[in-house]
Amino acid sequence: MRTTLKIVLPLIVSVASVSLLFAGYQVRNERRILRNDLARRAEILAESLQESVEHELGRGQERSLHRLVERYGQRQHLQGIAIYDTAAHLLALTPGLEPDLPLHPTAATKAMHDDKGAGEFLRPEETSAPQTSDAVPVHVYALPLHRDNEVAGALVLVHDTSYIEIQVSHTLRDALLDALVQTLLISALALLLVRWTFTGPLTRTFKWVRTLRTGQLNPPPALLQGEIMEQLHHEVTHLARDLHSARAAAETEARLRDSNASLWTAERLRVSLRDRLQDQPLFVVSNREPYMHVFDGKDKTMRMIVPASGVVTALEPLLLACNGTWVANGSGNADREMVDAHDRLRVPPDRPSYTLRRVWLSDEEDKGYYDGFSNEGLWPLCHIAHTRPIFRPEDWLQYQRINQRFGRANYRPIHLLAEHHDHDAVTELYRAADVGLVTSLHDGMNLVCKEFVAARDDERGVLILSRFAGAAREMTEALIVNPYHVEECALALQRALTMPEAEQRERMASLRMTVREFNVYRWAGRMLADAGRLRLRGRIEARVQRHHDA
Numbered sequence: 001m002r003t004t005l006k007i008v009l010p011l012i013v014s015v016a017s018v019s020l021l022f023a024g025y026q027v028r029n030e031r032r033i034l035r036n037d038l039a040r041r042a043e044i045l046a047e048s049l050q051e052s053v054e055h056e057l058g059r060g061q062e063r064s065l066h067r068l069v070e071r072y073g074q075r076q077h078l079q080g081i082a083i084y085d086t087a088a089h090l091l092a093l094t095p096g097l098e099p100d101l102p103l104h105p106t107a108a109t110k111a112m113h114d115d116k117g118a119g120e121f122l123r124p125e126e127t128s129a130p131q132t133s134d135a136v137p138v139h140v141y142a143l144p145l146h147r148d149n150e151v152a153g154a155l156v157l158v159h160d161t162s163y164i165e166i167q168v169s170h171t172l173r174d175a176l177l178d179a180l181v182q183t184l185l186i187s188a189l190a191l192l193l194v195r196w197t198f199t200g201p202l203t204r205t206f207k208w209v210r211t212l213r214t215g216q217l218n219p220p221p222a223l224l225q226g227e228i229m230e231q232l233h234h235e236v237t238h239l240a241r242d243l244h245s246a247r248a249a250a251e252t253e254a255r256l257r258d259s260n261a262s263l264w265t266a267e268r269l270r271v272s273l274r275d276r277l278q279d280q281p282l283f284v285v286s287n288r289e290p291y292m293h294v295f296d297g298k299d300k301t302m303r304m305i306v307p308a309s310g311v312v313t314a315l316e317p318l319l320l321a322c323n324g325t326w327v328a329n330g331s332g333n334a335d336r337e338m339v340d341a342h343d344r345l346r347v348p349p350d351r352p353s354y355t356l357r358r359v360w361l362s363d364e365e366d367k368g369y370y371d372g373f374s375n376e377g378l379w380p381l382c383h384i385a386h387t388r389p390i391f392r393p394e395d396w397l398q399y400q401r402i403n404q405r406f407g408r409a410n411y412r413p414i415h416l417l418a419e420h421h422d423h424d425a426v427t428e429l430y431r432a433a434d435v436g437l438v439t440s441l442h443d444g445m446n447l448v449c450k451e452f453v454a455a456r457d458d459e460r461g462v463l464i465l466s467r468f469a470g471a472a473r474e475m476t477e478a479l480i481v482n483p484y485h486v487e488e489c490a491l492a493l494q495r496a497l498t499m500p501e502a503e504q505r506e507r508m509a510s511l512r513m514t515v516r517e518f519n520v521y522r523w524a525g526r527m528l529a530d531a532g533r534l535r536l537r538g539r540i541e542a543r544v545q546r547h548h549d550a
Helices: 002-059 062-070 106-114 162-213 227-258 266-277 310-322 363-382 393-409 423-432 446-455 486-497 501-517 520-549
Strands: 078-085 090-093 118-122 138-147 150-160 283-285 292-295 302-305 325-329 344-347 354-359 435-438 462-466 479-481
Touching (some): 002 062, 002 078, 002 118, 002 162, 062 078, 078 106, 106 118, 106 138, 106 150, 266 310, 283 310, 310 325, 310 446, 310 520, 423 446, 435 486, 446 501, 462 501, 479 486
Parallel strands (some): 283 325, 435 462, 462 479
Antiparallel strands (some): 078 090, 078 150, 118 138, 138 150, 292 302, 344 354
């Protein structure tokens, strides 16, 4: 409640201040309108009497003047009429009006001097009333009188203006009451809106974070839509995920420490790299980039995809844990739209943790460097290709025709999905599969089989793994086969498809433990440790050589 008041109190003060200022403006405007209306009516009445008074004044009939002024008393706030000569001597006066007149009306003197109408508002203390309690505020309007085209005196009209102050006080009362009601209504509405759209969701988020801190993994609370709330929800969700991951890692470390075992984690790798690299930057250089931006062919909208690549799967956790820079070929047709002036951007998009530096290659460069030397030269060399495959166009066409004929006559036991699949889609396929079949003819596809095992949190499914894959030495609970032996592969498939669930769980649980222990952080830590030792050995040999040369 205190937080809500801190947010709403400035609004309440602002609304009240604006309402009071507006009330003051209303009162001032009401007084101005009423005074202008009275002055206008006094001017019209004076002009209507001017001709009659000038006629009687010209005849010198003071008695007629007295009868005239006596008729205009106590009429619509009109207190009375007075007539002066040029010497400011009183010629005629409405009975009872004298206390309301000043001793020397300034308006009369000004009207005769300027030969035009003049008016003024007088406070009670400026009149001739013998007692202050009897005095009232008045408006005095004077119009010059003429005889033989010369100013012969002044006609003075006196109006009681006390009704103006009464009307203004009523206006002030109503304005203050309106201001109070508006302030209360707006404040109540603001309190409800703040609690509904801000403090309420924040309170639910705080309670959710508190439950996470105690170790309970609950789904995040539902928040209202809005830019601020969505950003807050986004960041808090990541914070909760990090907290849960940190707690899980701590529990795993404690459990392994208790059993005298050791597990490489992201935090352990980060600490190890910090000690070994001594704050030197970490770079990953590869042709494949971890994130691509492409234009959708239908509506030209831009979307991001994660390339299906073992390099990305293996190395991205390293940069996510330790920060750094990934230098790669910008192969997406929308990649240039997302980088800054230095061809860089922070990734992943939802949680930037490292820098992607894109390098632009022409088609000619890509064909010579990647398709040519890398794929046709280095790849066969590194994978120990025994013979060079031979492909003939006519054989390929015949192969297509036969396969289409068999496909129309029979069911399709194998579906080849020759298209891009992001990581989430591949993970769904891993979880839905009964068998994961990895038939590497040489060392390779190690990450694929480990991804399959990591995705099977249901501890179901069977992994069939080529004996030539490097992972076969670690993942002994898989069904190990010789991919060149067709009968052996067929028997392994039959065994996998008919394997009891209990055996599947035992094998998969053991495989998942192996993957969890021999993870990417352990691999990266050992690789970088070996690199550090080689660098140190090189420095020592260089110093020894310098001493020898000396």
